[in-house]
Amino acid sequence: MSIAFTFPGQGSQAVGMGKDLAEAFPQARAVFEEVDEALGQKLSDIMWNGPEDQLTLTANAQPALMAVSMAVMRVLEAGGLKLADKVAYVAGHSLGEYSALCAAETFTIADTARLLRIRGDAMQSAVAVGEGAMAAIIGLEQVDVDAVCTEARDAGVCQIANDNGGGQLVISGSRAAVEKAAALATEKGAKRAIMLPVSAPFHSALMAPAGNAMQHALAQVAKRDPVVPVIANVRAAPVRDADEIAQLLVTQVTGQVRWRETVEWFAANDVTTLYEIGAGKVLTGLARRIDKTVTGIAVNTPADIDAALKTLLG
Missing domain, CATH: 3.30.70.250 (Malonyl-CoA ACP transacylase, ACP-binding)
Incomplete structure (x- = not known):
């Protein structure tokens, strides 16, 4: 029996997310400050105070959700968690795949924030609004x-x-x-x-210009093999080569997020618990519906983190 960490995608954002983490933990505050600096924008202010329509913009929601996920990760790590020691795989839903790869040390937090800003802008501009x-x-x-x-x-x-x-x-x-x-x-x-x-037809062939933008961006960024394998969205199978991961992230822009098959892969490969790291509980709910043998646990509040550390390190 093993454990995987999963990371939420767009739609899990909510005004106020991550604020309790920033108030409770210096490690979380440092993540939000690092993302703000990387983007040259006070994204944390939009996350905590809104307005909601600004947070929902794809270019903001994507790095914001990653920031919350990585804030949780840094607090877990400060509590003694070593990902490679306790977790067999990581996976994320759409933009959450970038959060998963950041957690697995393929990308730095600053580079992940910049990649997701490029991704969000490119997806938004690929197709005229309304088309x-x-x-x-x-x-x-x-x-x-x-x-x-x-x-x-x-x-x-x-x-x-x-x-x-x-x-x-x-x-x-x-x-x-x-x-x-x-x-x-x-x-x-x-x-x-x-x-x-x-605001746009995500994961369709119409996103091809965004795929081109990500191919260029991912070719420029420093990357390393993840410390644990990632279950890639478009393959629903584990990958651990950084260059292959980058190519699959390009394919993902126009390709299908195979989340049902991802959870089924976990169930078939003796992964019994999925910890959802970051905002909301969407993936936890989906896991329950896909396969009853898999337990989903959402980790996004200080109390959730305390409980997870007790279970994972106990």
Whole structure:
């Protein structure tokens, strides 16, 4: 039986996140200061005080969520945790893969913040506002969602962006095609097909310009092999070569986040506990729905950190 650390993606952000950590732990404060300095922006002020619409902007939400995850990691490390000694694998949902790699020492905190700012800006600018869309399809199997995406492609780009498990798949692409696919999914028996309030069609072929931007950025940044393997989003299998990881991060921009398969891989490989490191509890809830043999534990408050350290080091 082994343990993995998972790291949340966009949508887990909330005004006020990380403030209790900064007030309680100097190691957490140092992370937020390092991210602010790396970005040349008081991102921590937006995180703690809002406004919410500024925090939700992709270019802010991505480094902000990483900052909270790494604040938790630094406090755990100060409490005596050595990742390579206690944790078998790391994984993160979309931008959370960068947090996972930062935790596993592939990238520094400052470089991860800058990479995520580039990623957020590039994703936002890849498609004109209003031209792309995403929708959550609830209650259809992946093969059926693939079929409606294929059928809708006469109206534009349409593909599965996230397989989140528990009967929830997210599709992404051109607005007309996604709207058509959502309607087709309802006709095929989906419980719900919900257009999502997002600013761009993430993890679709329309993100190709952002993929190019990340290829350039990742080629310039210093990187090292992670101290524990990362389960890559687009492969749902472990990787530990830094150059291969960088290429998979480029693929991830336009590729599918295979989260259901990631959790299933954990379950099949004797990983029984997933600690969700950072804001919110989204991944903890998904783990429960995907495989009941896997326990999810959210770690984002001082009390959570104390409990985790007792369990992990006890």
